[in-house]
Amino acid sequence: MFLTFRDVWNYRHLILTFTTRNLKLKYKSSIFGFLWSLITPLLMMMVYTVVFSYIIRIQVDFPYVVFVLCGLLPWTFFASSLSLASNAILENANLIKKVFFPRVTIPIASVLSNLVNLGVSLILLFGFMGYYDILPNIHITLFPLVILVHLIFTIGLALFFSSLTVFFRDLQHILEIILTIWFYSTPVIYPVSLLSGKLRAVLLLNPMTAIVELYRSVLLYQTLPPDNPSWSSLWLTAWIWTIVFLVIGSYVFRRLEHRFVREL
Amino acid sequence: MILECKEVSVQYRVYREKERLLRWTLLNLLRGRHHHETFWALDRVSFAVKPGETFGIIGENGSGKSTLLKIIAGIVKPDRGTITTRGRVSAILELGAGFQPDLTGRENVFLNGAIMGLSRADIARKLDDIIAFSELDAFIDMPVKFYSSGMYMRLGFAIAVHVDPDLLVIDEVLAVGDESFQHRCFEKINEFKRKGKTILFVSHDLGAVRKLCQRAVWLQRGKVAALGSTEKVIDHYRGQIQEQQNKDLEVTHQAILDEVKERWGTREVELTSVAFTDDKGQERYQFLTGETVVVLIEYFAHIRVHQPVFGTAIYRSDGVHINGPNTKTANHLIASIEGPGRLRQIMPHIQLLPGTYYFSAVVYDYSCKHPYDHHERLYPFTIIEGGTREHEGCVQLPVIWQHEDTPLQL
Numbered sequence: 001m002f003l004t005f006r007d008v009w010n011y012r013h014l015i016l017t018f019t020t021r022n023l024k025l026k027y028k029s030s031i032f033g034f035l036w037s038l039i040t041p042l043l044m045m046m047v048y049t050v051v052f053s054y055i056i057r058i059q060v061d062f063p064y065v066v067f068v069l070c071g072l073l074p075w076t077f078f079a080s081s082l083s084l085a086s087n088a089i090l091e092n093a094n095l096i097k098k099v100f101f102p103r104v105t106i107p108i109a110s111v112l113s114n115l116v117n118l119g120v121s122l123i124l125l126f127g128f129m130g131y132y133d134i135l136p137n138i139h140i141t142l143f144p145l146v147i148l149v150h151l152i153f154t155i156g157l158a159l160f161f162s163s164l165t166v167f168f169r170d171l172q173h174i175l176e177i178i179l180t181i182w183f184y185s186t187p188v189i190y191p192v193s194l195l196s197g198k199l200r201a202v203l204l205l206n207p208m209t210a211i212v213e214l215y216r217s218v219l220l221y222q223t224l225p226p227d228n229p230s231w232s233s234l235w236l237t238a239w240i241w242t243i244v245f246l247v248i249g250s251y252v253f254r255r256l257e258h259r260f261v262r263e264l
Numbered sequence: 265m266i267l268e269c270k271e272v273s274v275q276y277r278v279y280r281e282k283e284r285l286l287r288w289t290l291l292n293l294l295r296g297r298h299h300h301e302t303f304w305a306l307d308r309v310s311f312a313v314k315p316g317e318t319f320g321i322i323g324e325n326g327s328g329k330s331t332l333l334k335i336i337a338g339i340v341k342p343d344r345g346t347i348t349t350r351g352r353v354s355a356i357l358e359l360g361a362g363f364q365p366d367l368t369g370r371e372n373v374f375l376n377g378a379i380m381g382l383s384r385a386d387i388a389r390k391l392d393d394i395i396a397f398s399e400l401d402a403f404i405d406m407p408v409k410f411y412s413s414g415m416y417m418r419l420g421f422a423i424a425v426h427v428d429p430d431l432l433v434i435d436e437v438l439a440v441g442d443e444s445f446q447h448r449c450f451e452k453i454n455e456f457k458r459k460g461k462t463i464l465f466v467s468h469d470l471g472a473v474r475k476l477c478q479r480a481v482w483l484q485r486g487k488v489a490a491l492g493s494t495e496k497v498i499d500h501y502r503g504q505i506q507e508q509q510n511k512d513l514e515v516t517h518q519a520i521l522d523e524v525k526e527r528w529g530t531r532e533v534e535l536t537s538v539a540f541t542d543d544k545g546q547e548r549y550q551f552l553t554g555e556t557v558v559v560l561i562e563y564f565a566h567i568r569v570h571q572p573v574f575g576t577a578i579y580r581s582d583g584v585h586i587n588g589p590n591t592k593t594a595n596h597l598i599a600s601i602e603g604p605g606r607l608r609q610i611m612p613h614i615q616l617l618p619g620t621y622y623f624s625a626v627v628y629d630y631s632c633k634h635p636y637d638h639h640e641r642l643y644p645f646t647i648i649e650g651g652t653r654e655h656e657g658c659v660q661l662p663v664i665w666q667h668e669d670t671p672l673q674l
Contacts, residue, residue, distance in 0.1 A: 011381065013378045013381075013382065013383045014379055016384075017374055017378040017384075018378075021364065021371070024366075025366055025367075028366060095362050095379075096339075097339065098362050099337070099339070099355070099362040100339050100353075100379075101379045101381075258340075258341045261339055261340050262276060262340070
């Protein structure tokens, strides 16, 4: 019933081909091409920096530029993956209606092509870290593991949204609203320490809080700030949610994928 | 068995647009109601294909052929019944199905290969053969949205036959493309047959099915109407179509006769029956282009009539008058008639193009001024495609072409 890993492995070439196709199509007719995966986060970073370090002053332990990028890049990966994936089955209707291949390759490729963008945009973060003399410490060895949990978490949700949108087209619009609310409920542009009490408890239940904080903890923090959630609680929250969403997402996708052709 | 269908049934839902909206879906869920109609696109279809066989699927549009192919290709799952296939299935379901318009021909080769489960290295090895077969070397790095439909088809066919499938499914694709490419496609198909590969061939071109396939299945409204040797299945199919169309024509024929608006004359001689047959004497109202058509006119002369003139005419359904021969102009003099008699008009290798025509039959006196009995366009018949290549106008006249390379010296 659940996502078969054999399908994913057997069709890894197809997933890669779809991934490169997504990237090619995205940048094919634009002048800046790949540079856009640097330009967009750079501009967003500048906007947030101006707002939150000059207009509303938010106190963070690091230069705000580095702090916000460290949350913004993972968030952008997550949000654009879901936007792309929710539309992916519909966009590939022509392919799905006419040729057979495991459908699961499509949402996975949507996420992977955004992962490539994340990889490119990380250059920006590392550049600013170098500029501010923030050198990575031993924790950076855990960075691949953070990416992995984030990737699987995103794939789980991508499976869920990409399959359901075929049947409820409204979900695309609903997703945009969900993402906006989710963005402000995640400590991307503000630190966890800003909140306290009930609000903080709710914030800590959010899987994206755990993931964003994991990025910061492996890339920036020497030691965790005293009022931050502990390492073990971050990892635990991230993995539990990841498994929950992967199970739900692949179950829903498996149940619905046979009906795609007749709905498209 | 490389392919086995057992009692395969597929049900389609017909939605009205608004029912897809969340509001309606939720409402219907709450009410526990389903507001859609259903129909069976395939109804308990069973057949099996042996390895090395070339198997044909025929049927009219909407008979479920496409749905069956989608099931075989794995795109649709049957609602009931089972389907088993062995090995790699390569399906050419439509012109360049699965091509991405914005990607180049080369990129699409890799995409299609990956869809069929090949690795990049595998495809790279076959790339040259594919490009050579498609004859698209000059265009392979151009986005396929700029391709003509013929180029699309060439590339699609080239990929499908080069991925080394165990079962090759070909649907109607040979209808486009120029003569020489069609020829090479058939050569490739024959090469597949020689290699003992299994081919599933779907086509409206009964001639091609007859030529290529050993066995065939005929689908009608989602059900198997006939299954067996190609000859038998095609004969069944042809016979049934003819019967249906003859029936339709008889109905119109009768309706026209009932009205009898278009009949006049003094009735000293009465035309009692006008019937169409083929050269074997079989009564028919539908003929293939180039077939011999025989019209049998029966009459009854109530008095002795000297030198009557029998005539006929053919009109196209839009009123174009095609011809109007009679026994006088043909110098076929009939001295006198009395009582019953019959007249046969033979049109050898009728050169009308496909369409519906109306036939008039008349009998006049020698001056052709006095009508005894005039049946104006009372008898419809149709001509269907029987291998003509011409489609313009209403008749195919014998023509001879001559071509010279040098311009005329004036």
